[in-house]
Amino acid sequence: MKKTTHRYRVLAHTADGKFRAFGDSIEEAFANAALAMVSLMWDWEKVARRIVRDVDIRGRDLDQLLYKYLEEALYLFDSRKFMLAAVEDLRIDNPVSFAPSGPPDDTRRAPAAVPSEAPGEFRLTARFVGDDRPELYEFFGDVKAVTYNEMKIGCCDGISWVVQVVVDK
Secondary structure, three states: OOOOOOOEEEEOOOOOEEEEEEEOOHHHHHHHHHHHHHHOOOOHHHOOOOEEEEEEEEEOOHHHHHHHHHHHHHHHHHHHOOEEEEEEEEEEEOOOOOOOOOOOOOOOOOOOOOOOOOOOOEEEEEEEEEEOOHHHOOOOOOOOEEOOOOOEEEEOOOOOEEEEEEEEO
Protein backbone atom coordinates (compact mmCIF):
# COMPACT_ATOMS: atom_id res chain seq x y z
CA MET A 1 0.00 0.00 0.00
CA LYS A 2 1.28 3.47 -0.88
CA LYS A 3 2.10 5.84 1.96
CA THR A 4 1.59 9.58 1.61
CA THR A 5 4.85 11.50 1.76
CA HIS A 6 3.59 14.92 2.81
CA ARG A 7 0.83 16.21 5.08
CA TYR A 8 -0.56 19.18 3.17
CA ARG A 9 0.04 21.79 0.51
CA VAL A 10 -1.02 25.45 0.73
CA LEU A 11 -2.55 26.52 -2.60
CA ALA A 12 -2.76 29.92 -4.25
CA HIS A 13 -6.02 31.79 -3.73
CA THR A 14 -6.80 35.41 -4.58
CA ALA A 15 -7.97 36.66 -1.17
CA ASP A 16 -8.45 33.73 1.19
CA GLY A 17 -6.41 30.73 2.35
CA LYS A 18 -6.67 27.44 0.51
CA PHE A 19 -5.03 24.09 1.18
CA ARG A 20 -5.14 20.40 0.42
CA ALA A 21 -4.38 17.90 3.15
CA PHE A 22 -3.45 14.30 2.48
CA GLY A 23 -3.59 11.01 4.35
CA ASP A 24 -3.50 7.26 3.97
CA SER A 25 -6.90 7.27 5.72
CA ILE A 26 -9.66 9.83 5.93
CA GLU A 27 -8.76 10.32 9.60
CA GLU A 28 -5.17 11.17 8.72
CA ALA A 29 -6.35 13.60 6.02
CA PHE A 30 -8.66 15.34 8.53
CA ALA A 31 -5.86 15.55 11.13
CA ASN A 32 -3.53 17.05 8.52
CA ALA A 33 -6.26 19.52 7.47
CA ALA A 34 -6.27 21.01 10.98
CA LEU A 35 -2.47 21.35 10.87
CA ALA A 36 -2.67 22.93 7.42
CA MET A 37 -5.22 25.47 8.62
CA VAL A 38 -3.24 26.53 11.69
CA SER A 39 -0.05 26.67 9.58
CA LEU A 40 -1.62 29.76 7.99
CA MET A 41 -1.45 31.39 11.45
CA TRP A 42 1.55 29.86 13.27
CA ASP A 43 4.22 27.18 12.99
CA TRP A 44 2.50 24.26 14.71
CA GLU A 45 5.77 22.31 14.88
CA LYS A 46 7.19 24.95 17.27
CA VAL A 47 4.21 24.95 19.66
CA ALA A 48 4.71 23.14 22.97
CA ARG A 49 2.54 20.10 23.62
CA ARG A 50 1.42 21.00 27.15
CA ILE A 51 -2.38 20.80 27.06
CA VAL A 52 -4.87 18.28 25.69
CA ARG A 53 -8.37 19.23 24.54
CA ASP A 54 -10.83 16.45 23.74
CA VAL A 55 -12.91 17.02 20.63
CA ASP A 56 -16.28 15.39 19.91
CA ILE A 57 -17.99 16.62 16.74
CA ARG A 58 -21.08 15.40 14.89
CA GLY A 59 -22.19 16.17 11.36
CA ARG A 60 -24.84 15.06 8.91
CA ASP A 61 -22.20 14.37 6.23
CA LEU A 62 -18.42 14.51 5.82
CA ASP A 63 -18.43 18.13 4.61
CA GLN A 64 -20.29 19.34 7.70
CA LEU A 65 -18.10 17.17 9.93
CA LEU A 66 -14.92 18.69 8.43
CA TYR A 67 -16.35 22.21 8.69
CA LYS A 68 -17.31 21.81 12.37
CA TYR A 69 -14.02 20.10 13.22
CA LEU A 70 -11.90 22.90 11.75
CA GLU A 71 -14.16 25.54 13.32
CA GLU A 72 -13.55 23.88 16.69
CA ALA A 73 -9.80 24.50 16.33
CA LEU A 74 -10.54 28.18 15.57
CA TYR A 75 -13.00 28.42 18.47
CA LEU A 76 -10.45 27.01 20.93
CA PHE A 77 -7.90 29.57 19.80
CA ASP A 78 -10.35 32.49 19.90
CA SER A 79 -11.92 31.58 23.25
CA ARG A 80 -9.07 29.90 25.15
CA LYS A 81 -5.93 31.00 23.25
CA PHE A 82 -5.29 27.30 22.59
CA MET A 83 -2.73 26.87 19.82
CA LEU A 84 -2.88 23.51 18.08
CA ALA A 85 0.39 21.58 17.77
CA ALA A 86 -0.86 18.03 17.06
CA VAL A 87 -3.97 15.95 16.50
CA GLU A 88 -4.02 12.54 18.17
CA ASP A 89 -6.36 9.56 18.18
CA LEU A 90 -8.69 11.02 15.54
CA ARG A 91 -11.52 8.65 14.77
CA ILE A 92 -14.49 9.04 12.46
CA ASP A 93 -17.48 6.83 13.16
CA ASN A 94 -19.83 6.76 10.23
CA PRO A 95 -23.11 5.19 9.25
CA VAL A 96 -21.67 3.70 6.04
CA SER A 97 -18.30 2.65 4.78
CA PHE A 98 -16.74 5.48 2.77
CA ALA A 99 -13.83 3.55 1.33
CA PRO A 100 -12.86 5.03 -2.02
CA SER A 101 -14.05 3.24 -5.12
CA GLY A 102 -14.21 3.95 -8.82
CA PRO A 103 -11.64 5.69 -10.96
CA PRO A 104 -9.00 7.81 -9.23
CA ASP A 105 -10.03 11.46 -9.21
CA ASP A 106 -8.93 14.06 -6.68
CA THR A 107 -12.27 15.86 -6.93
CA ARG A 108 -14.50 12.82 -6.28
CA ARG A 109 -16.61 13.29 -3.20
CA ALA A 110 -17.23 10.61 -0.61
CA PRO A 111 -20.69 9.02 -0.63
CA ALA A 112 -23.47 10.60 1.39
CA ALA A 113 -24.45 9.09 4.71
CA VAL A 114 -27.33 6.65 5.07
CA PRO A 115 -29.34 5.80 8.21
CA SER A 116 -27.86 3.73 11.05
CA GLU A 117 -27.86 4.26 14.84
CA ALA A 118 -28.13 8.02 14.35
CA PRO A 119 -29.63 8.57 10.89
CA GLY A 120 -27.15 10.26 8.58
CA GLU A 121 -24.84 11.32 11.39
CA PHE A 122 -21.05 11.12 11.40
CA ARG A 123 -19.06 11.46 14.62
CA LEU A 124 -15.47 12.60 14.98
CA THR A 125 -13.51 12.24 18.20
CA ALA A 126 -9.92 13.38 18.65
CA ARG A 127 -7.43 14.91 21.01
CA PHE A 128 -6.01 18.34 20.19
CA VAL A 129 -2.60 18.84 21.77
CA GLY A 130 -1.01 22.27 22.10
CA ASP A 131 -0.35 25.30 24.26
CA ASP A 132 -2.32 28.24 25.66
CA ARG A 133 0.52 30.75 25.84
CA PRO A 134 0.31 32.62 22.49
CA GLU A 135 2.76 35.28 23.66
CA LEU A 136 5.54 32.70 23.23
CA TYR A 137 4.98 32.22 19.49
CA GLU A 138 5.21 34.12 16.24
CA PHE A 139 2.01 34.69 14.23
CA PHE A 140 1.86 34.99 10.43
CA GLY A 141 -1.80 35.84 9.94
CA ASP A 142 -5.35 35.17 10.94
CA VAL A 143 -8.02 32.69 9.86
CA LYS A 144 -11.48 34.08 10.59
CA ALA A 145 -13.66 31.19 9.45
CA VAL A 146 -13.88 27.94 7.53
CA THR A 147 -16.01 27.97 4.36
CA TYR A 148 -17.80 25.37 2.27
CA ASN A 149 -16.51 27.12 -0.86
CA GLU A 150 -14.44 24.65 -2.95
CA MET A 151 -14.53 22.09 -0.11
CA LYS A 152 -13.72 18.61 -1.38
CA ILE A 153 -13.21 15.29 0.35
CA GLY A 154 -12.24 12.28 -1.66
CA CYS A 155 -9.75 9.86 -3.02
CA CYS A 156 -6.73 11.18 -4.90
CA ASP A 157 -5.18 7.96 -6.24
CA GLY A 158 -7.45 5.07 -5.34
CA ILE A 159 -5.66 4.58 -2.01
CA SER A 160 -4.94 7.91 -0.30
CA TRP A 161 -7.39 10.60 0.77
CA VAL A 162 -7.38 14.32 0.01
CA VAL A 163 -9.24 17.12 1.76
CA GLN A 164 -9.45 20.59 0.17
CA VAL A 165 -10.58 23.62 2.15
CA VAL A 166 -10.81 27.39 1.65
CA VAL A 167 -10.73 29.56 4.77
CA ASP A 168 -11.62 33.21 5.20
CA LYS A 169 -8.54 35.20 6.17
